[in-house]
Amino acid sequence: MEEDIYRPRDDEPGALAGIRVIDLTIARAGPTCVRQLADLGAEVIRISAPNRIDLRGSDSHNLHRNKRSMVLDLKREAGRLILNRLVEESDVFVENFRSDVKHRLGVDYATLSALNPRLVYASLSGFGQDGPYARRPALDQIIQGMSGLMSVTGPPGGGPWRAGIAISDTAAGTFLAQGVLAALYSRERTGRGQWVHTSLFEALVNFMDFQAARWLVEAEVPLQAGNDHPTLFPMGLFPTLDGSINIAVLSEWTRFLDVIGAPEFSGDPRFADFQARLHNKEALRDVVEGRLKQRTTAEWLEIFTAAEIVCGPVLSVDETFSDPQADFLQLTRKVRHAKDGELELLRHPVTLTETPTGIRTPPPLPGADTRAILSEYGYTEAQIQDFLDAKVAMEGE
Numbered sequence: 061m062e063e064d065i066y067r068p069r070d071d072e073p074g075a076l077a078g079i080r081v082i083d084l085t086i087a088r089a090g091p092t093c094v095r096q097l098a099d100l101g102a103e104v105i106r107i108s109a110p111n112r113i114d115l116r117g118s119d120s121h122n123l124h125r126n127k128r129s130m131v132l133d134l135k136r137e138a139g140r141l142i143l144n145r146l147v148e149e150s151d152v153f154v155e156n157f158r159s160d161v162k163h164r165l166g167v168d169y170a171t172l173s174a175l176n177p178r179l180v181y182a183s184l185s186g187f188g189q190d191g192p193y194a195r196r197p198a199l200d201q202i203i204q205g206m207s208g209l210m211s212v213t214g215p216p217g218g219g220p221w222r223a224g225i226a227i228s229d230t231a232a233g234t235f236l237a238q239g240v241l242a243a244l245y246s247r248e249r250t251g252r253g254q255w256v257h258t259s260l261f262e263a264l265v266n267f268m269d270f271q272a273a274r275w276l277v278e279a280e281v282p283l284q285a286g287n288d289h290p291t292l293f294p295m296g297l298f299p300t301l302d303g304s305i306n307i308a309v310l311s312e313w314t315r316f317l318d319v320i321g322a323p324e325f326s327g328d329p330r331f332a333d334f335q336a337r338l339h340n341k342e343a344l345r346d347v348v349e350g351r352l353k354q355r356t357t358a359e360w361l362e363i364f365t366a367a368e369i370v371c372g373p374v375l376s377v378d379e380t381f382s383d384p385q386a387d388f389l390q391l392t393r394k395v396r397h398a399k400d401g402e403l404e405l406l407r408h409p410v411t412l413t414e415t416p417t418g419i420r421t422p423p424p425l426p427g428a429d430t431r432a433i434l435s436e437y438g439y440t441e442a443q444i445q446d447f448l449d450a451k452v453a454m455e456g457e
Contacts (some may be wrong), residue, residue: 065411066390070418074101077415079244080150082107082143083127084167086114088200088226089260090156091123092233097152097240099408099417100125105146105433107132107300108426110454121403124423125395129433131427131454134165140182145437147172147179150251152240156184158195171257176253180243183257184236198260203228207264208282213272215286232263292334293341294348297374303357308370313337319367320351395422428456 077394079102083094100106104127106113133139147153148271153172155162162168162183169181183189186198204222205208216222220316239256247253265272271282271290282290288299295308309316314326325331325347330340337344352360357373358379364371392404408417434444447453 065413066388067424068390068393068418069416070393070420072416072418074099074417075412075415076100077100079103079152080144081105081152081154082150084153084155084157084231085184086112086156087229088115088119088123089229089232090154090236093182093184093236093240094127094154095123095125096234096237096408097154099419101415101417102152104128104430105130105150106424107134107143107146109134109450121397121400121423122405125405125418125419126421128421128429128433129423129424129426129456130430132430133452134167134455136452138447138450140166142434142437142439142447143167144172144175144451146433148176149242149437150176150179150183152180154182154184154236154240158185159189159195160195173253173255178247178251179253180240180247181253181255182233182236182240182243183255185257187260187261188259189257193261198227200228200260201266203260208268208271209264212268212282212284212290216284218286221284227267228260228264231267232258232260235263237405258424288341289355291338293338294344296347298352300352300360301355301359304374305352305357305360305364306372306374310370312369315367316369318346319363319369321354322347322351334400393419395419397422398425398428425456427454430455 076097077190079097081094081097081102081104083091083104085091085094094104094106106124108128108131110131110133114120132142134143137407153167155167156447157165157167159168169183172181173179185194186203187193187196201222204227206221207228209227210220210222213223230450235258236256239258243256274280274282274291285296289295289308292308292310295310297304297306313331314323317323317326329336331337331344337432361371361373375383381391389407391407394402394404395409397403403422407419410417424446431444431448434447434453435441439447444453448455
């Protein structure tokens with residue numbers, strides 16, 4: 061392709077340009093949802109409580125780009141009235157309060173949809189909006205354990221292992237963003253908003269995918285398989301002369317044997333098909349490892365790639381960002397933060413050719429936009445100053 065399809069286009073309007081989002085979320089899952097909407101071009105106002113403790117540093121910077129910040133005390137009636145005015149002119153409202161908290165603050169779906177029937181109200185919780193665990197607090201670590209993920213992660217017999225990322229947060233935030241987009245599309249037909257909600261638990265159980273299906277359809281309880289694929293072999297991580305390599309052998313079985321110098325096993329009944337290879341995988345592992353240990357990882361990568369056998373190295377995080385494909389895809393964007401200077405942040409991973417995603421603004425300091433937002437929503441300078449003096453609203457650091 062002659063055109064650089066991955067070039068930065070952060071100054072162009074995105075697909076959600078003109079959509080206003082009010083963000084009351086904290087931690088990671090809720091902000092992940094809102095970040096995706098913001099990256100798609102929505103105008104986001106993040107409302108923080110005074111002195112709220114939240115994620116900081118690189119984690120916060122990654123989550124809150126493309127947002128404006130306002131500090132507002134919703135425990136006070138004047139603060140709630142300001143929020144109501146914003147809601148009346150907004151399209152989406154996102155929150156991750158416990159059910160009793162949002163009702164106590166008067167920011168529940170019934171209350172806000174009465175002010176704005178077109179509002180798409182999005183909620184994210186630990187276990188769902190109702191049920192025996194609905195009021196329990198939850199974090200990714202807890203959900204990884206309860207979803208079954210830790211029971212299938214790690215080496216066989218190694219006991220529960222967690223994944224190395226906050227996967228339930230990312231899953232739930234992404235699913236909620238999908239729900240918001242669907243509700244906005246539905247609103248084009250019906251003229252009405254709706255309540256969209258998911259939870260860390262629902263999202264990560266859904267992410268169990270084929271492992272969950274093994275139990276639901278075949279009544280098989282999946283077990284830990286370490287670095288092997290649970291149902292296919294050889295697919296996994298294998299040692300080489302100087303390290304390791306990931307390989308995945310599917311329809312290229314005979315070609316794979318030729319490439320590693322083991323053609324004599326092509327007629328071995330122990331390895332005749334997928335099921336046989338899985339059943340006899342330890343014997344097959346000895347064959348494969350014995351051959352792969354004769355060459356370096358780099359040599360095998362070149363050989364397997366030439367033979368069109370799926371393979372790849374194992375990279376550390378810094379090596380990933382130095383990889384030539386990562387460099388070509390321009391996976392990051394640079395912005396300048398008001399306090400921390402230049403930041404390099406992950407871009408949105410989806411490319412839209414006509415309405416590009418982008419990182420249009422750096423993450424704001426808390427309250428950096430309070431005065432400007434109040435002015436935009438019709439408050440006079442005198443009213444704004446009264447709010448600030450009474451600490452109903454607060455400005456940035």
